[in-house]
Amino acid sequence: MPAANFLRAIIAEDNRSGKYGGRVVTRFPPEPNGYLHYGHSKSIILNFGLAAENGGQCNLRFDDTNPATEDVEFESSIAEAVRWLGFDWGTHRYHASDYYDRLYEFAEWFIEHDLAYVESSTADEMRALRGTLTEAGTPSRYRSRSVAENMDLFRRMKAGEFPDGAHVLRLKIDLASPNINMRDPAIYRIRHASHHRTGDKWCIYPLYDYTHCISDALEGITHSICTLEFQDHRPLYDWVLARLAEGGKLPPPLPQQYEFARLNLTHVVLSKRKLIQLVEHGDVDGWDDPRMPTLVGARRRGFTPEGFRIFAERIGVSKSDSWIDFSVLEDCMREDLNARAERRMAVLDPVKLVIDNYPAGEEESCFAPNHPQRPEQGKRALPFSRELWIERDDYQEDAPQGYFRLAPGAEVRLRFAYIVRCVGAEKDADGNVVAVHCTYDPATRSGTSGADARKVRGNIHWISAAHAVPAQVRLYDRLFAAPFPGMKRPLGTAADGVIAAEGARATVVAGDLDDDEVPETAERSWLDDLNPDSKRVITAYVEPSLGGAAPGEVFQFERHGYFVADLRDHAPGKPVFNRTVTLKDSWAQR
Ligand code: ATP
């Protein structure tokens, strides 16, 4: 049973009352101007998920009304990311630009009914006349143009007679409205630019608020779900659709807009504008760098679609902004990876372990389950021999109390093999340990009756030195060392955990929706908060079977964490693994 939330409740009520005849049609409307990030996964899972739960449909609609910034490459990457998350729009893939003809026809209808006029003031003049939050706007001298003059000018705008910026088409609503979005918003502007789908057919382009509600209505959307910054735009959404419905241009029932809190996650930034800067500065190795909070980056990191769905369900949806700690996302990934990832052994910081009483040149196979909770996944053979690699920190000459690993005289189990007793270590001239020595007890082989005869506390992993495969391992960590990059703390937040930031939403000025919605208590540049240790590249020894891993395959390296064979660089004979997440969250203890 999915948890209750306000959107599920609204839809259940609409289904009960028959408002939409039991239909549920949602949409995910990305602007094709960049790669999707973790925040978009929340919106995708919400929109596609609500539709699926109700036997409905979710449309993928590219909101491509800004000819300058859009690109076909972004469209395919967005579609691929939605599919990767596990969703299917069927045949319902649309573009806002599909509706340019209808949008234009409706604009003429608004002019005809004296509900729109051509504004010829400059942008500065318009700003001066717009008023403030406390003062009403002032009509410009163009507001009283006749219907005939407006129609003539608008048609000439379309015909290309005017340069960019010479005129805009504005709705005639209410200059005294306390909501600035209702003070005669511009709905068309002149833009002599080629569009990636409509080419040079148009030199006027509709603006977002006008386009979005009409696109929703034309597609028969029932529930139009968006982030909170659009709350102040809802009266405009409703106004446009209500006028068109009254005029018989759109059939009822009309779609309804609902707002939810966007995802804010600590230790990353979720804004295309900032992500572009990281790529352009070379702070990361491209859009799909595993540290990037993009969905292409997540995939290369080894994060899973199922993990994102667990996360979306765990954080829920609410109507007030909040911050989610990065560890919550990591926990969801662990939950999924723990269930699916096969176990393997890898030694990240190797030192030799020599078994003095094991015959040189001899070898045998030990058997390890691929998954402790899933015996049906079988076992694999691990070659065992006289010289092994173990982790450097699994030996200590002067072991503190409670240290149950190797130390002179101490006994440990070599996982899936034998119990060994440490007899000392060889050191180089500088006192560094170069090899640890031990003896083994042949009667204690795992899986034999002697295995449990003697109990030892320590249990360490190892790899036969002669059989070990060297691999490049990239140890990724949080992209930003500070939880709120560039901010001491977002306004009104608690100190830790899942952080509530009620009321942190800034007033968004119309037409400027691409900036962050959370105000920065600007202290320093957000770039200064990058974690200098977010990527460490080492050469590790991994067990032989890992040489044959497929790119994208995930594993648990025992005692270390989850790792994925890199999608770009991993190749036969040249293994490369990325650390997805450690086994336990240790960030807070550092
Ligand atoms: P950005 O601010 O990073 O540029 P955007 O809002 O401009 O993102 P769009 O492509 O316009 O990105 O967004 C597509 C959909 O994803 C919108 O419905 C938007 O509200 C939603 N979305 C974007 N960011 C988040 C987020 N952090 N949490 C939840 N939903 C988001």
Ligand code: MG
């Ligand atoms: Mg946007």
